[in-house]
Amino acid sequence: MTEVKEKKTEEIKKEAEEIGCPVKRALYYIEEFLNGPMCGKCFPCEFGSYEAKIILQNIIAGEGTESDLLALRKIADEMLEISRCKKGKDTAKFILEWMGTNAYKEHIEGRCPEKECKALVEYRIIPEKCIMCGLCLEACKDNAIIGEKKVSYRSGYLPFEIRQKRCTKCGECIKVCPVEAIEIIDVKVKETETVSAGK
Amino acid sequence: MSKMVKLTIDGKEVQVPEGTNIIDAAELAGIHIPNLCYLKGMKGIGACRLCLVEVEGAKAPVIACNIKVKEGMQVTTKTEKINEARKFVIDLILSMHPLDCMTCTKAGVCRLQQYAYDFEIKESSFTRKKFGYPTDEANPFIKRDPDYCILCGRCVRVCKEQGTNVLEFMGRGIGAKITTANDKPLQESECTFCGSCVDACPVNALLEADRWRKGREWEYEKVNSVCLLCGNGCDITVSTKDGKVQKINSAQAEGSAEKYICAYGRFGFDCIEADTRLTTPMKKVNGELKETTWKDALETVAEKLKEAGKDTGFISTAGIQNEDALTLKKLAKDVVKTNNYDTTMSLYADADCLKNSQSADIDKADLIVLVGLNPSQWKRVLPQLDASVRKRVERGAKLIVINSSETKIAEVAAVTLTGDEISSLKALAKAAIEKGLKADKKLESAVSDASVSEDVEKAAALFAEAKSPVIFTSPSLFEAASNISLIKGSVVAVPAESNAKGIALMGLTTEGKTYKEMVSGGLKVLYAVGEVPVNKRPDVDFLIVQNSHLTELAKQADVVLPSAVFLESAGTIIDYMGRLKYLPEAIEPQGEAKSHKDIFIQLAKVMGGSIKRPTETEVKKAAKVKVKPSLKPFEKKEGLDVSPDEIIESVNASVINGSRLLWLKEAEKAAV
Numbered sequence: 001m002t003e004v005k006e007k008k009t010e011e012i013k014k015e016a017e018e019i020g021c022p023v024k025r026a027l028y029y030i031e032e033f034l035n036g037p038m039c040g041k042c043f044p045c046e047f048g049s050y051e052a053k054i055i056l057q058n059i060i061a062g063e064g065t066e067s068d069l070l071a072l073r074k075i076a077d078e079m080l081e082i083s084r085c086k087k088g089k090d091t092a093k094f095i096l097e098w099m100g101t102n103a104y105k106e107h108i109e110g111r112c113p114e115k116e117c118k119a120l121v122e123y124r125i126i127p128e129k130c131i132m133c134g135l136c137l138e139a140c141k142d143n144a145i146i147g148e149k150k151v152s153y154r155s156g157y158l159p160f161e162i163r164q165k166r167c168t169k170c171g172e173c174i175k176v177c178p179v180e181a182i183e184i185i186d187v188k189v190k191e192t193e194t195v196s197a198g199k
Numbered sequence: 200m201s202k203m204v205k206l207t208i209d210g211k212e213v214q215v216p217e218g219t220n221i222i223d224a225a226e227l228a229g230i231h232i233p234n235l236c237y238l239k240g241m242k243g244i245g246a247c248r249l250c251l252v253e254v255e256g257a258k259a260p261v262i263a264c265n266i267k268v269k270e271g272m273q274v275t276t277k278t279e280k281i282n283e284a285r286k287f288v289i290d291l292i293l294s295m296h297p298l299d300c301m302t303c304t305k306a307g308v309c310r311l312q313q314y315a316y317d318f319e320i321k322e323s324s325f326t327r328k329k330f331g332y333p334t335d336e337a338n339p340f341i342k343r344d345p346d347y348c349i350l351c352g353r354c355v356r357v358c359k360e361q362g363t364n365v366l367e368f369m370g371r372g373i374g375a376k377i378t379t380a381n382d383k384p385l386q387e388s389e390c391t392f393c394g395s396c397v398d399a400c401p402v403n404a405l406l407e408a409d410r411w412r413k414g415r416e417w418e419y420e421k422v423n424s425v426c427l428l429c430g431n432g433c434d435i436t437v438s439t440k441d442g443k444v445q446k447i448n449s450a451q452a453e454g455s456a457e458k459y460i461c462a463y464g465r466f467g468f469d470c471i472e473a474d475t476r477l478t479t480p481m482k483k484v485n486g487e488l489k490e491t492t493w494k495d496a497l498e499t500v501a502e503k504l505k506e507a508g509k510d511t512g513f514i515s516t517a518g519i520q521n522e523d524a525l526t527l528k529k530l531a532k533d534v535v536k537t538n539n540y541d542t543t544m545s546l547y548a549d550a551d552c553l554k555n556s557q558s559a560d561i562d563k564a565d566l567i568v569l570v571g572l573n574p575s576q577w578k579r580v581l582p583q584l585d586a587s588v589r590k591r592v593e594r595g596a597k598l599i600v601i602n603s604s605e606t607k608i609a610e611v612a613a614v615t616l617t618g619d620e621i622s623s624l625k626a627l628a629k630a631a632i633e634k635g636l637k638a639d640k641k642l643e644s645a646v647s648d649a650s651v652s653e654d655v656e657k658a659a660a661l662f663a664e665a666k667s668p669v670i671f672t673s674p675s676l677f678e679a680a681s682n683i684s685l686i687k688g689s690v691v692a693v694p695a696e697s698n699a700k701g702i703a704l705m706g707l708t709t710e711g712k713t714y715k716e717m718v719s720g721g722l723k724v725l726y727a728v729g730e731v732p733v734n735k736r737p738d739v740d741f742l743i744v745q746n747s748h749l750t751e752l753a754k755q756a757d758v759v760l761p762s763a764v765f766l767e768s769a770g771t772i773i774d775y776m777g778r779l780k781y782l783p784e785a786i787e788p789q790g791e792a793k794s795h796k797d798i799f800i801q802l803a804k805v806m807g808g809s810i811k812r813p814t815e816t817e818v819k820k821a822a823k824v825k826v827k828p829s830l831k832p833f834e835k836k837e838g839l840d841v842s843p844d845e846i847i848e849s850v851n852a853s854v855i856n857g858s859r860l861l862w863l864k865e866a867e868k869a870a871v
Contacts, residue, residue, distance in 0.1 A: 040371030043235075043247050044284075046350075047291040050373040054326045071325060078287040081280075082248045082260070 007036045009090050020114035022098035023107050027056040029094050037087050045088030048075045052095060062119040062187070064108045073099060110188030118169045121184045123162050129181035130159035136173035136182065142166050145173065206272040221263035221274055222250055232276050233285055233314055235292075235401055236351040237264040239455030241360065247351060249285050249314070252276045260284075286318040292349050294323035295330075295373065296402070303403050307416035308453060310401035311349060332376050337384045338866075339408050339859040340392040340466055345376050348404035352377070354396035357456045362589035362611065363576060365390045377404075386866050391576045392462040393586075398449050399456055407446055407466075409859075414440040423450045425772060425780045426464035427518045427697040427765040428854060429847045431583035432774035433460045437468075437766060437785040444468045444766060444786060459590075461582040463851065466859055468766065471789060473857025475748045477761035478790025488759060493791065493801075500726075500758050501805040503741045504535050507723035511537045512739075514717050515707070516729035516850050517544035517696035520770030520782065523795035524698070524705040525813040525821070527728065530799045534808035538711030539722070542702050543731060543850065545714045546841035548674030548694045550703035554824050556677065556692035557684070558777040559669040561587050566665035568599045570680045571620050571673035572693055573606040573843075580844050581693060584671065597665070599658045601627070614658040624679045625649035625833050630659030631686055638686050641830050645682075662687065675839040678831035685828055693775050695843035696850065701773035704822050727752060728795060729762075732849035745798060748853035761792040768794035771818055779822055 012032040019025040030053045040046045055072045058064050072095065079092035098104070106113055112120040125136075125145075134149030137160065144167040147160030162173075162182075174182045202217040206224065213228040220243060225232050235247040243250070243264025251260040255273035260281060263274075293315060300306050315321075332345035350368075355377060358366045365388045369376045379388035396405045419438035426433045426447075434450035447468055449460045470476070480496035481488045504511055513531045515524075519542075531540040544553075561567070567588055574585035585608055592598050592611045600612040601623045609615040616623040626649040632638045633651070651659075662668060668688035672680035677692040684690035694700065702708070717725060720738030727733065727744045736742055736755035744756040747764045767788040772780050788794065793801075796812070803810040848855075855864060 034372060038372055040368075040375060041244075041246055043249075043288050043291065043350075046372045047288075047295075050328075051291060051294065051325045054328075074287065078284055082251060082284045082288075084245060084248070 007032060009033065009037055009087055012036070013090075013094060016094070019116070021112055021116040022101060022103040023056060023059055023112070024114075024116055026095050026098065027053065027060060029091065030056060033087075033091050039085075039087070042084035042088065044079050045083040045085075045091070048079045048083075049088070049091055051075055059104070059107050060117045060119065062107075062110060062117070066108060069099075069104055069108060111186045115184040115186075120187055121169065122164055122187055123167055123169055123173065124183055124185050125160050125162055126181050126183055127159035129179050131179055131181070132157050132160060133178065135176040135178065136160065139172045139176045141170070141172065142168050144168070204268050204270050204272075206268050206270070206274065208274045209276055215268055217268075219268050221252060221254075221261075221266050221268060221272075224268050225263065225274070225276060230276055232263050233317070234264060234454075235310055235314075235349060236353060237454070238353050238356065238399060239452065240457040241356060244352070244356075247288060249288055251281050251284060253278055253281065282318070285314075286320065289314045289318050290320055290323050291325060293320055294325035295328040296349065297346055298322060304406055304410045304415060305347075305403035309403065310454070328373070330374055330376075335378075335384050336408060338386045338392070339862050340462065341385060341390075341394060341397055342406050342408045342410075343378075343385070344404055344406075345378075346404075347402050348377055349402055350375055350377065351401060353399040353401065353456075354405055357395045357399040360456070360590050360593050361393075361395060361459060361576070361586040362593075363389065363391055363393070363395075366396060389577075391579070391582070392466070392863060393459065393576065393582065394462065394465045395449070395456070395459060395586075398451070401454065410446065413445050419445060422783045422785050424766065424782045424785055425697070425774070426460060427520075427772065427782075428463045428467060428851050429579070429581060430693055430695045430697060430699065430775055430843065431581055432697040432772060432780060433464055433583050434458055434780070435460055435464055439786055442786055444471060459583050459586040461576065461579050462860060462863060463579055463854065467851070467854045469858030469860075470748070470854045470856075471764055471766065471786070473748065473853065475750075475853060475857055476789055477747060477749055477753070477759060478792055480761060480791070481756075481759040483757045488754065488756075493793075496758055496760060497802055497805045500743055500760070500802060503724050503743075503757075504726075504802075505806060507537075507741070508535065509537045509539075509711075510723035511535050511726065512539040512712055512717040512722040512724070513537070513541075513726045513728065514714050514731055514733075515540075515542045515727070516731055517542045517694070517699040517702045518765070518850060519698060519702075519729055519795055520765070520768065520772055521698065521701045521705050521818045521821075522770040522813045523728075523768075523799070524702050524707040525817065526796040526799040526810050528705065528707050529810045530803050530808075534803045534806050534810070539709060539717060540707060541709035541712070541714040541717065542699075542707055543696065543714060543846060544694065544699040544702050545708070547839050547843065547846060548692065548699055548703075549836060549839065550708045552674045552677035552692050552836070553694060553700045553703040555681065555826050555828075556700065556775070556777065557689040557826060559689040559691050561591060561669060564591060564596055564667055564669040566597045566599070566661055566668035566688070567591060568601065568662075568668060568670040568680075568683070568688075569606075569608065569612075569672075570601045570624065570670060571603075571676040572671055573602060573604065573608070574693075575607050577607065578844060580847055581695070584693060588671075597661050599661060613661060614654055616654055616658060620676055621679050621833050621835055622649065623655065624676070624683060626651045626655040627658055627662065628683055628686065630655050631662050631683075634659055634663040636663055636686050639830060642682060642685060645830065645833060673843075675836040677836075679833045679835065681828060681831055682833065685830065691775060695841075695846040697774065698772040700775055700777065701771070701822070704773055704824065705818075706821065727756075730850045730853055732846065745795065746853075747792065748857060750853060760798055761790065762798060763788040763792050763794045767792070768796075770794070770796070771815075773822055779819070 016029040076092040076095040132150035215224040234250040245262035250263040253275040335343040449458045482491040574581035576582040598612040600609045629646040670690040725739040744753040745760040769784040
């Protein structure tokens with residue numbers, strides 16, 4: 001067995017900053033912090049960061065509310081204020097750094113601006129763009145795409161569709177689509193569209 | 200006296216000794232600073248962050264448990280910011296703590312409950328968490344319920360510091376659990392069931408196992424008393440309800456770790472209502488013990504005592520109170536008119552050494568010397584001495600063990616001198632004098648023939664450096680050990696029984712036959728008081744046993760008089776440090792049992808004599824001794840060969856066999 005070297009908060013910060021969505025970024029930081037450098041020697045940090053993790057998971061799962069944001073801010077504020085050492089304070093600072101931006105608010109409203117939080121987005125094939133080449137069908141390991149590959153001399157083909165229940169939002173289809181016919185849309189946006197379409 | 204420091208806390212001016220931390224200083228001023236992880240008497244670790252206070256001139260709030268007071272300090276313990284922070288921490292803890300205060304045994308003394316009330320938190324605003332660790336309740340002493348644990352670590356620190364080292368954190372952060380090595384139940388660990396962790400726990404995570412529905416704090420009547428089960432004579436707090444003892448704790452304020460008591464003292468009280476408990480006098484009729492009245496029993500005894508006169512012998516344990524000892528002596532000397540009265544003290548100590556033994560403050564000692572003593576928490580032989588020595592060593596004091604046999608406590612000693620104790624003591628004195636310590640010329644010449652080994656050199660160096668060394672010695676080695684204290688420090692003889700020193704000072708030491716002579720037979724009447732370590736009836740015409748329990752000896756007696764246990768009898772003792780300690784009557788004696796002194800007084804009356812109840816002044820007068828330290832021969836007193844292990848085990852046989860301690864004894868036996 002190889003010894004796993006414990007990460008430093010700076011390393012975690014660097015890794016986290018590669019993630020686009022600020023909420024996901026914070027969650028990554030907190031999870032790595034809890035797995036690694038969190039020493040558990042003072043209550044605000046050890047209990048607070050655990051609670052922050054739960055709240056961030058909630059938000060990412062699309063179940064966040066306004067009061068979650070308040071609680072998260074409170075945790076970060078107090079951790080910054082009364083944690084025993086720099087590690088706890090750094091964690092609090094990291095959370096606070098992005099809490100001021102709109103990203104958190106948008107998440108509560110059901111949108112992930114970076115389209116990274118899977119619970120908040122859906123994959124959709126734009127029918128007008130789809131050429132029914134079948135590459136996505138082959139790439140999809142979850143068998144979430146329905147459609148028949150077009151044979152050039154026949155007609156009557158329908159554009160491909162994604163079955164949302166099966167889709168795990170892995171992104172493989174986007175990578176192979178030659179015509180950029182697959183887009184990621186906010187769940188909430190889709191809902192409003194359907195409502196307006198029904199009018 | 201240490202220097203006093205003046206400071207202001209919340210506008211209140213207070214004066215406290217130098218070196219006090221802010222929490223303790225505030226407590227002295229009547230101001231409570233919230234805290235969960237701080238244990239009075241131990242260094243603060245600042246984990247809970249509740250004790251944050253503002254100090255004028257400091258940039259950020261400081262933790263009051265770890266910051267010492269300074270002259271002119273201005274402390275504010277409550278600001279809006281600090282209260283918010285405290286509320287935040289309590290809120291977080293409540294999110295993982297059961298909210299069942301209505302049925303919780305700890306209600307009323309639970310710190311978390313108190314703070315939730317103080318900060319007006321009905322329920323946590325955070326996500327509810329539960330880890331579902333199983334409860335450890337496989338032993339009859341301590342129940343561990345990790346669901347209630349707030350991870351303050353008090354129990355871990357208490358257990359570590361006293362040297363038992365059983366409890367430890369498993370994991371870290373919120374899902375951590377406090378448990379034994381390999382997560383085994385307590386009885387499979389090295390646990391001695393002293394219950395220090397129970398006293399330290401601020402919530403319901405560690406509790407006496409039998410507490411369910413036995414009342415909560417506000418229902419108890421509490422009295423401070425003293426445990427008389429061994430020579431340590433520990434301070435205890437007895438909680439009673441409906442005339443019954445419900446629990447016994449170490450006599451210290453909640454949230455402190457200054458005093459230790461062992462499993463005997465904490466859990467031995469079950470024996471009050473044991474099956475073997477005597478509640479009526481008994482008399483032998485046709486070879487069988489039959490219940491009788493006090494009148495009949497006392498008249499029978501009186502008649503026999505009158506007949507036998509000077510051929511009567513009185514033997515007793517040294518765990519009886521001063522008042523019992525004084526009345527017993529008067530009964531023997533003035534009423535029965537015999538010179539034969541002696542106690543078990545004579546098996547391991549002589550009266551002179553106990554009278555000359557000094558007092559000492561172990562908490563101020565920077566060097567402890569143990570001479571011929573083998574205290575052990577694990578064997579429950581002078582366990583409190585073991586715990587306090589280990590605690591002192593943990594806090595920086597040095598330990599020298601001088602013992603011809605192996606001891607467990609030597610594992611924390613800086614130097615261990617094995618081999619003959621007398622030679623070691625002589626060599627130590629010689630080496631100390633060679634190091635330039637001043638000593639009497641006579642002492643110098645007395646030790647001139649000693650040979651100094653390398654270890655002795657080391658010990659002497661420690662002794663030379665020490666400011667206030669304390670020497671604890673077995674009574675048989677007292678004289679030799681006291682010679683060391685002529686150079687520096689104080690010397691304390693540690694007897695095996697709680698009131699041995701009191702017995703010596705009250706003068707319950709024979710002028711006729713000794714204890715050993717009396718139990719070997721030849722007397723007309725033998726009167727045994729307390730749980731004397733005799734199992735077979737000595738060859739006497741008539742045997743009277745006065746004890747709280749029906750022992751083997753009592754079964755063979757002609758008359759059995761039921762006496763009160765120490766929790767049922769008010770009186771005083773003088774512990775090994777020479778402190779006069781008071782015992783109230785925590786509960787009334789069971790059935791018709793009476794205290795020893797009451798029986799002696801009534802018996803004297805039946806015999807036509809009269810003994811007055813001893814007053815406090817009488818005890819205090821008898822307790823006064825002038826100690827003039829002088830050079831004594833470097834010799835071990837002969838004939839004092841009964842070990843503390845033996846004595847403590849046998850005088851407590853009924854306590855052990857009549858309580859849940861029996862479970863412990865059997866578990867220990869099975870483990871070997």
